[in-house]
Each structure stands twice: as C-alpha cells, then as structure tokens.
Amino acid sequence: MRVTTVSPFPFVPKRLEVEGPVFVGGEGEVYFSRCGNFVVKVYHDRALPPEKEELLRRVLALGKNLGEEASFLCWPVALVREIDGWRRIGVVTKRIPRPPFRELVDYIFSPREFKRAVEEGANWLNYLQVAHSIARTVAALHGKGCAHADLHFGNFLVDIRKGLAVLIDLDGLVVPGFLPPQVAGMMPFMAPEVVMGRETPNQRTDRHSLAVLVFHTLLLRNPLQPLVCYAEDPEEDERLGWGKMALFSEHPLDFRNRPERLGIPLFRRGVLSYRMLPPHLQELIERSFLEGLRSPEQRPLAREWERALFFTFFELWRCLRCTQYFPYPYWMPLPLRRCPFCGETVRHPHPVVCSVLERKGQGVLVASKRKIVLGHRFNLVAKMLHGQREDEILGEVQWKEGEGYVFSGVGHWQVVSPCGERRKVEPGERVLLGQNLLLVFGDFALRVEENGL
Secondary structure (H helix, E strand, O other), rough: EEEEEEEEOOOOOOEEEEEEEEEEEEEEEEEOOOOOOEEEEOOOOOOOOHHHHHHHHHHHHHHHOOOOHHHHHHOOEEEEEEEEOEEEEEEEEOOOOOOOEEEOOHOOOOHHOOOOOHHHOHHHHHHHHHHHHHHOOOOOOHHHOOOOOOOOOOOOOEEEEOOOEEOOHHHHHHEOOOEOOOOOOOEEEEEEEEOOOOOOOOHHHHHHHHHHHHHOOOOOOOOOOOOOOOOOOOHHHHHHHOOOOOOOOOOOOOOOOOOOOOOHHHOOOEEEHHHHHOOHHHHHHHHHHHHOOEEEEEEEEHHHHHHHHHHHHHHHOOOOOOOEEEOOOOOHOOOOOOOOHHHHHHOOOEEEEEEEEEEOOOOOOEEEEEEEEOOOOOOEEHHHHHHHOOOOOEEEEEEEEOOOEEEEEEEEEEEOOOOOOOOEEEOOOOOOOOOOOEEEOEEEEEEEEEEHH
C-alpha cells in the first residue's frame, strides 16, 4: 500500500510503501514501511472524533525542537493524508529497531521474565538503568507541559543490556487548554481517581503511573495488585480493585494485598520488598502509594524519581554468590545485610559507607540524605557528589589487609580528622579511611560512616 504523508521534517518521504498490518488494536492498525525506517498508525474511521486530525497536528508541532530528547521520545514525525488514494487519518513515527529493543513487559511482567533475562546475561543493574531511563523520559515530557495519559509497560521499548527506554504512543498527549485527554490508560497503571471516573488524565495521574512503572521494573510486580475479590462481576471487581479499594501491597496496617513469601530471596521463590531499596527510594514509594494514592498532589515529581534513581547507582554492591548487583543495605543491622536475590550474607570486608555533604549558605558543609558505597578498586567519580554527568575521577579506594580501606586522590583535596584537624593532601597520597573522617573536594565532602571493619 502507498501512504501519502504531510510532515515538517525533510527526512520523512512524502510517499511511503507499507506492509501489514502488523498489529490491529482498538484505535487502529499499525504498518511498517518497506524501507524499514518508519511505523504508520492508521485510525479506525468508526467513532473517530472530528477534531482528531487537528489534535494530531498540534502534537506534531510540539515535537519540532526535541534535540537529544528525540532519542527517548518516539514523537510523531508526520501525518497520514491518504492510503492508496483514500482519505485516512493517522500518524508516522520512526521505527525503533527490534532487536535490540523489546517491550518492557517482556522483562518485568513477573520474576520469570527477570530470571530469563539473567540467563541471557542481564543483571538487576540493567533494570535500575531502565527505571532511571523511564523516569528521565517522563520528566522530559512533563517539562514540556505535556502528560502522556497512557503510561504502562507496553508503551516503553527497552534495550535491557544498555539500560535504555524509549516512550512510544505519543499521539494521545494531554496539554491543558491545548490537547484534551483522548485515552484513559491501562487499568493496573491508572491512577485510582481515573479508574473511578473522578478525574481525567493529567500530569498528576501520570506521576502515579510512573511510580507503578518504577516499582514494577525494580521489584517485578505491581505495587497495587488486588488479592481480594470485591464483586462477582469481573469488570466491576477489577474497577474496584484498582480504583475505590486500591491498596499498597506493603501497607503497614492493611495486609489485604500483601504477597506470600514477601521478603524471601527472589531465587528461592520469594517476592522482592521495597525495603530492599535505599531509604530515599523507599520514601518516594511511600509518598506515591501511601500518602499519594488518594492525594494526587503528594505524588513525587518525575524529576524526583530521576534524581533518586541516579544516585542509587552509587549505593550498589555485588553479590559474590549470584553476581547480582543490589543496593547495599547500610540501613539494616550488619547480620541482616543479605543479597535480596539469593540470600547470601555480605562477607567481610564490608564496603565503606559515606554520607555526602554539600556547601550551603555561608559555605558551611551540610549533610544530605545521600550515601555512597565504596569497595576495593572502586573509583570515586565527580558525578557521585554533584549529580552532573561528569566522569572525572577523584581517586580510588583499595583494601589493604591488616590496615583497612585506603583512599588515593588524583588531585588536591583536604581531609578533616574526627577531632577537627584539617590538612591538605597531595596527589597520590594514601589516606586510611577511619570512622568519621571527612574527605573534602571543593564544595562537596564525604564523611566516612562505616569503614568496612
């Protein structure tokens, strides 16, 4: 079939030869171009609102100046004008290569998919990268004043080995006063107020969907999965379970949706708990599913998720038994610090745990909630401190038997002893990482809270 297109972009041909359909859904049919570069979505004529083409034109206009965001937002690049001479309405997007990309659902639907991915060479670190990529994508979209309205695990394509996520189906965006809601979403990812019909999709409901996606990606389950039957009619039961009666699976007082074997290591047929995540992620989850479940204004912003997930990379430890990366549980008593996947206890020498301090106001170093976990041959990199994407190496940590962990800096820095004595350290000089020692790098510092002994 021959598709005639209208596009502001010179790289989109005015005519495309397509094959298919490769998919037929409720909204329309999907085709691939024979050149392999484009996907064409053509809407069913039935019940198509008269303003649909104008709405699509507005969506197209919003994506004219994406820059690097075009790499993770699969924005429409053209409108369909005709197919084989017949007037039709549709959109054209770039085709995301499969492989290496696959739908997110193929990796996170259940622990079974995770175990299969591990057998193929993936690691939980890749899942953390995907979660961060998802949060970054939604944050970029929200930064443009848009809501997606249909965030779920079928609308993200991921390259699991690189930890990359691309958001698709951007033809139904919501912009207050410019683009009205056109879709409601997939029920397990919809905010309860949307399920109950009390609210239409917006950025606050997107924030709920994002929280569900992040939780699902990291812990391989939906945080609100109903385990109680509320009505004999299956559709009504589903509406109640995800809407009026929606409940966080790890609610501290109400156990209705609590999974069996919660907290037991995953590779022992257990269920991962959000308590395996660092405190700053636990806090966002509680804001999302305890405070924010019924109070949308309490839900964390996408930028908060992006930042918290980014800093989680610097709190990871690797299990010597199953080789999975996991957040080192410094917030738990030492005997309880185990791998959440196989249950192996973290062995001696334990890692160094440092808190991050930042200069505020009058130049005073103030402690943040962030931690950095360091082990033998770990590099301290500038982005660990200030969060910018810079790979400047500040120094290296090494374990010396009979001494403990020592730090060798690359440039000039300072060290402050627990009693307050300050001195400059020359490049290459080794400093033993004792308890409460302060390492100062300009406007940032690290305080050694645990030295691994």
